[in-house]
Amino acid sequence: MANPAPKKSPGEARARRNAGRLLGRKLPKTVHCSFCGKSQHQVKMLIAGPGMFICDECVGLCSAIVAGGSLPDRAYFKPLERPTGELLELLPSVNYAADSSRDFLQQIVDTLRAREVSWADVGGALGVSRQSAWERFS
Numbered sequence: 001m002a003n004p005a006p007k008k009s010p011g012e013a014r015a016r017r018n019a020g021r022l023l024g025r026k027l028p029k030t031v032h033c034s035f036c037g038k039s040q041h042q043v044k045m046l047i048a049g050p051g052m053f054i055c056d057e058c059v060g061l062c063s064a065i066v067a068g069g070s071l072p073d074r075a076y077f078k079p080l081e082r083p084t085g086e087l088l089e090l091l092p093s094v095n096y097a098a099d100s101s102r103d104f105l106q107q108i109v110d111t112l113r114a115r116e117v118s119w120a121d122v123g124g125a126l127g128v129s130r131q132s133a134w135e136r137f138s
């Protein structure tokens, strides 16, 4: 059984409400960095993007790479080697990101269709047939 999440501070509760409103979907109890998989309780800060999150540690790592540093060892992110309880805790965050990405993809296609972009062009951009694009997104 997973450990219960620690009680939320007023600031965290406010940030979760704002993020949920901004992202259009209720956040899971515990959110995780979409890059390294660490939970909100394992890092100082998580920054919300469209359905995804990045922690302060990964931002620092990305900044170092952009500044010319080397890529981290591949051992940095091996979520499938984590204990079962941690994988179960990670599952809602990954599901949240997948659902949010699907919603965002549908919104992009809806926007393109509202601009009268053809199913053939949508399919072409996705590398699928016109028919496949129509079946998936209409």
Ligand SMILES: [Zn+2]
Pocket: 033, 034, 035, 036, 037, 038, 054, 055, 056, 057, 058, 059
């Ligand atoms: Zn991270």
